[in-house]
Amino acid sequence: MKTCYMCEKAAVSSEHVPPKCLFPQSKDIKGPNLRLHLITVPSCDIHNSAKSKDDEFLMVALAGIFGNNSIGYQHKFTKVNRAIKRSANRLLDAAFTKRKHYLLERDNDYLEIIWGTFDHLRLQECFTHIAYGLYFHHFQRRFEGQTKVLMGYLHSSDASNNTFVQFIKSRAAIDLKEVEKNGDNPDVFYYQFVDPDEHGIFMLHMRFYGGIDIYVSFLPEGKPKPFNLAIELMNAGIETVIDLDGNEYRVNSKS
Ligand SMILES: [Zn+2]
Structure with a gap:
């Protein structure tokens, strides 16, 4: 019987680490498939449902950050913005404790920049879960x-x-x-x-x-x-x- 990557309970499902939504879909990005051999780990009910709420939060918090490569930006301006729009900005409110919007002129176009304070503790929790998952995957134990x-x-x-x-x-x-x-x-x-x-x-x-x-x-x-x-x-x-x-x-x- 498989056990959860976070605790000693029985696993009932599997969990992507990092979350699948961080990986762009081919319909949004021209070029190679970026969802090759994604990592999954066995997960109990509690750790599965707790994490799925955090996946979109993490996606919004990471995509579009200065210093990202073009794939990160493309992901931001396709899937991530769709998710934000769908949520009527609720996702943004969750990702930033304070936020401001700026418009930056670039190539005769306006680029919306969000500047704010991230929800640090929640981010920390997301990365902790990913770290436990990667450890489990890499060493085959919790x-x-x-x-x-x-x-x-x-x-x-x-x-x-x-x-x-x-x-x-x-x-x-x-x-x-x-x-x-x-x-x-x-x-x-x-x-x-x-x-x-x-x-x-x-x-x-x-x-x-x-x-x-x-x-x-x-x-x-x-x-x-x-x-x-x-x-x-x-x-x-x-x-x-x-x-x-x-x-x-x-x-x-x-x-
Ligand atoms: Zn668990």
Whole structure:
């Protein structure tokens, strides 16, 4: 009997990770099929219905973000906008806690830009579910322990936080150099698992639409929480300088 990717209950259905709606349909995008060999995992009733509500939310929150490749944009201006229209903007209200619309002139046309504050917690939950699903798919067992999500594409009004994100990104770029990319539609999505470090912690990198980076760290159950001096100092609000490959990252800078 198969069990759920999130809990120990019996699986009653299967779940796409990431959600299928993130992958454009061929009627909307000219070119190759972008729904090749999508990943599915077994899911219980609760985790199946909880997640399906989040799928469209995630789709709206990710498509059309600056830095996306053309597939992300095409997806935004076809399927995503249809879904938003159908929902009478309810989907947008759900994705952004505050939002503003701007019209940007481009090529004699107007491009609507939405600028706002994302519903952070809900996004975090979506990525956590995807991370558990990918772990299940990749290692053929359920992950038990703690995870932490870092959204590399969100900019914060807090400069220290941005420096920290920049540091994690540079560190990840080094760690990920030789690591295999998984996923048969890499222009839409691929993922990489980095081997555990000396504390047993390992990292998952997910990339959406060629430009959105999400990092998830996994701390397996039974492993002691490592004490990382730099991170403790940063959390305490103490000015910290981290040196990585000759670049300095200053966090909580007083100057
Ligand atoms: Zn479950």
